[in-house]
Amino acid sequence: MRFAADSDLPDPYDGLIESDNDQLLVHDCMGVRIFIDGEPWGVLTLDALAPGTFDNIDPMQLSTFISLTAATVKAAGMIASLEQRVRYATQTSFKYNADHDMIGDSExxxxxxxxISIVAPSELxxxxxxxxxxxxxLVALRIHLESNRADQVMVYVNCAALPESIAESELFGHTKGAFSGAVSDRTGKFELxxxxxxxxxxxxxxPLSIQAKLLRTLQNGEIQRVGSDKQIKVNVRIIAATNRNLQQAVAAGLFRPDLYHRLAVYPLPVPALRERGKDVLLxxxxxxxxxxxxxxxxxxxxDQDARKTLLDYHWPGNIRELEHLLSRAALKSATPENRLADFITISPTYLDMGPEQLNLPPDDGPTPAVSPPAPSASIDFKNAVDEFQRQLIRQQLAAQQGNMAAAARVLGLDRGNFHRLLKRLEVK
Ligand SMILES: Nc1ncnc2c1ncn2[C@@H]1O[C@H](COP(=O)(O)OP(=O)(O)OP(=O)(O)O)[C@@H](O)[C@H]1O
Ligand SMILES: [Mg+2]
Structure with missing residues (x-):
């Protein structure tokens, strides 16, 4: 659309641009709508101070220029969305490099x-x-991959690794200056x-305080960044997981019953390895x-005996335990002379069920007392206490199959402190 130089429509820049006599009129003006993928995106305008400036513009050149503008806008948009995807992939999303096959064909x-195939395509x-x-x-990943959101991102949040002080900002984001250290706006996991x-x-x-905020989001599909009173709509499918008995946690006042009911719309129990029969061998x-x-x-x-040993064992650490056990067995059996044969056969001698077990009572049993160091004429108090701590930690780590979060929980320690303690005591 080109306007005549003597058009009596108000000039869009009248009085807006500083000039000597405060009078600056734009005399030639034209504009064009820009469409991206068939949708109106914006308007490009060209203005000139001298009438007649646009008289000699070649219409072909002009339309080429307009197409280039549209293409540039489109490319910029694509680059921005690719950058966002890379950010998801490297920072927030699930580790897709893992093997996603769920092995097993027991009943x-x-x-x-x-x-999974029933619930995945629903929005529950x-x-x-x-x-x-x-x-x-793995089950969570399968649900996502079989859902209608499979080509969208799946953002992973480890709630056990979220100290209460930063949990809200991690989940919901924050605005610049919301608290000391909030140097810029930050997008939370829900928005991502x-x-x-x-x-x-x-x-x-x-933490309970965060449970309340999560409940609000589940109820109204809205989040609020820390430090902002604006409600932001989000459309997010929720999958949660726990190895805790949440009903017991509710009864003990550690988990909100209303949140539990919201999350447990479709509870999906994953069977223990000992219930899967011959899947152990697969x-x-x-x-x-x-x-x-x-x-x-x-x-x-x-060999036959090793198979029987695997089938008979009760697998308190389930598939993770089996995986670790076989890694050790493979390593130990691959001796230089065994490597010469066509097969390396693993017998029960290579299967050390148990460095993780240490004859501890079964799950949830009372914490065994650790025997104090033998008394001697003089005791180095600090070293003795350190050693006691090392023993206790090793026992609990073993009882939890090396799961640090679980061990920290059993010992009633904050995870961050637990990690620092491990480092100080040089517990590997
Ligand atoms: N059906 C399966 N087929 C193949 N590998 C599996 C299967 N199930 C689990 N695994 C593997 O076992 C390991 C433990 O699984 P995962 O980390 O999902 O356990 P989890 O239930 O989340 O345990 P936790 O409660 O301790 O976090 C992973 O390496 C996973 O890839
Ligand atoms: Mg897990």
Missing amino acids: CMRKLRNE AVLILGETGVGKE ANGGTIFLDEIGEL LAGAFLEKNQQRLGVKKLRL
Whole structure:
């Protein structure tokens, strides 16, 4: 659209641009709408002070220029969205490099797969329940991948790693200056997950104060950045997981009952490994194959007795325990002379169930007392206390299959402090 130089419409820049006589008229003016993917995006205007400036513009050149402008805008938008995806991939989203196959065809695993395929395409919140190491993260990923949001992001949040002081800002974001240290605006995980899925792992560890805020978001689909009173709408599918008994946590006043009911719209229990029958051998086969490649050795296989040992064991640490056990067995059995044979056969002697067990009472048993150092003429108090702490920590780590968060919880220590303690005591 080109305006005549003597158009009596008000000039858009009249009085807005400083000039000597305060009078500055724009005499030639034209504008064009810019469309991106068929949608009106904006207007490009060209203005000149002298009438007739646009008389000699070649219409072909002009339309080329306009198309280039549109293409540039589009490219900039694509770059911005790619940058955002990279940010998701490197900072916030699930680690997609893991092997996502769920191995197993026992009856209970078939049932689980079937449940996943029923609930995944719905928009329902899912609460994944199960002992440590049963594969809850894998189940969460499968739900996301089989949902209608599969091509959107899945943002991972480990609630056990969120100290109360920063949890709200992590989840909901904050505005610049909201608290000391908030040097710039920050997008929270819920906003990052917009359009996709958020996976709230170890939800049972979420502090009560944050539970209240999470409940509000689940109720009205809105979040509020710390330091802002603006409500932001988000469209996020919720998947949560825990190895805790949440109903007990509710009864003990550690978990809000209203939040529990919101999250547990579709509870999805993941069976323990000991309930999966021969799946143990399928999983073992897959893990041995991985180790075979990793160690660069010929075929690793289990002998009859080793198979029986695996089938008979009760697997308190579930699949994670099996995976670690076989990594050790593979390493120990791949001796230089064994490597010469066509097969490396793993017998029960290579299966050390148990460095993780240490004859401790079964789950949830009372914490065993640690024997104090033998008394002697003089005791170095500090070293003795350190040693006592080391023993207690090692016992608890073993009882929790090396799960630091769980060990810290049992010992009633803050996770950050627990890690610092491990470092100071040089507990590996
Ligand atoms: N069905 C399966 N097939 C193959 N690998 C599996 C399967 N289930 C679990 N795994 C593997 O076992 C390990 C433990 O699984 P995961 O981390 O999902 O456990 P979890 O239930 O989240 O445990 P925790 O409660 O301790 O966090 C992972 O390496 C995972 O890839
Ligand atoms: Mg987990």
